[in-house]
Amino acid sequence: MKLFKPRDIVIPAEGAAMLADAIGRIAQPSRRAFLQRSLTLGGLTLLTGCATDDQDSIEQALSGISRFNDRVQAALFDPTRLAPTYDEAMITRPFPFNAYYGEEDIREVDGDDWRLELSGLMADRKPWTLAQLRALPQQSQITRHICVEGWSAIGKWGGVPFAHFLRHVGADLSAKYVGFKCADDYFTSIDMATALHPQTLMALSYDDQPLPPRYGFPMKLRMPTKLGYKNPKHIQAIFVTNTYPGGYWEDQGYNWFGGS
Numbered sequence: 001m002k003l004f005k006p007r008d009i010v011i012p013a014e015g016a017a018m019l020a021d022a023i024g025r026i027a028q029p030s031r032r033a034f035l036q037r038s039l040t041l042g043g044l045t046l047l048t049g050c051a052t053d054d055q056d057s058i059e060q061a062l063s064g065i066s067r068f069n070d071r072v073q074a075a076l077f078d079p080t081r082l083a084p085t086y087d088e089a090m091i092t093r094p095f096p097f098n099a100y101y102g103e104e105d106i107r108e109v110d111g112d113d114w115r116l117e118l119s120g121l122m123a124d125r126k127p128w129t130l131a132q133l134r135a136l137p138q139q140s141q142i143t144r145h146i147c148v149e150g151w152s153a154i155g156k157w158g159g160v161p162f163a164h165f166l167r168h169v170g171a172d173l174s175a176k177y178v179g180f181k182c183a184d185d186y187f188t189s190i191d192m193a194t195a196l197h198p199q200t201l202m203a204l205s206y207d208d209q210p211l212p213p214r215y216g217f218p219m220k221l222r223m224p225t226k227l228g229y230k231n232p233k234h235i236q237a238i239f240v241t242n243t244y245p246g247g248y249w250e251d252q253g254y255n256w257f258g259g260s
């Protein structure tokens with residue numbers, strides 16, 4: 001069930017700035033905390049209070065707006081709507097590399113030793129080898145990757161539809177989150193609806209070759225419905241949970257839902 005009809009939602013950028021400013025002026029910590037937990041359109045009437053220049057409360061308010069934004073994006077996400085796909089000729093060459101470190105620190109994971117660890121709300125938590133993943137049904141897609149740093153690029157990824165994998169291991173598909181831990185200490189998490197989206201792939205190949213180290217060998221999650229930072233490379237462990245897991249950039253203020 002959708003919580004909002006799209007036409008009911010109007011959140012202009014100036015509105016968000018005004019809101020942050022207004023929440024920042026609320027001196028009472030309990031009222032700010034209340035706002036952070038339950039920022040709703042109705043809650044806007046609470047935005048009057050004593051003047052204070054409190055950086056913390058502004059950050060709390062912004063984080064509250066971001067959580068609100070998560071809920072709006074989740075409500076608007078259409079699990080059957082496909083992201084655009086492209087022709088081979090439109091692939092961006094060379095495809096950009098990006099990580100929270102430079103190319104000189106790209107992780108070299110040993111594919112023979114690598115095991116995908118599973119935990120949390122699923123029936124079968126046995127670890128997977130790369131060969132076992134390669135034996136599952138594969139799909140390929142040519143889609144656009146959009147990074148918040150201001151670039152986008154079209155690439156071709158192949159791998160196992162994540163929905164197929166989650167069903168295969170008996171994951172609780174009614175759980176809220178799927179979390180990822182990576183070999184380079186990166187981590188992120190996604191909503192279950194996106195995990196089950198038909199274009200969400202456990203990518204094992206890039207441009208018809210085994211995924212190279214720079215793009216996340218041995219396996220990354222590829223989602224054309226989410227921004228670049230939500231697409232974890234070098235995945236080491238996957239867990240299913242109802243406890244909000246956050247993420248490397250998300251914990252530093254990037255929006256958690258991160259739809260594109």
Ligand SMILES: Nc1nc2c(c(=O)[nH]1)N[C@H]1C(S)=C(S)[C@@H](COP(=O)(O)O)O[C@H]1N2
Pocket residue numbers: 095096097098099100101146147148182183184186214215216228229230231232233234
């Ligand atoms: N493990 C890991 N995954 C990651 C990152 C990272 O630093 N480590 N960076 C993210 C960001 S911000 C982007 S834009 C993409 C870049 O993927 P690419 O190198 O295939 O272009 O990876 C995402 N996934």
Ligand SMILES: [Mo]
Pocket residue numbers: 098146147148149228229
């Ligand atoms: Mo990114």
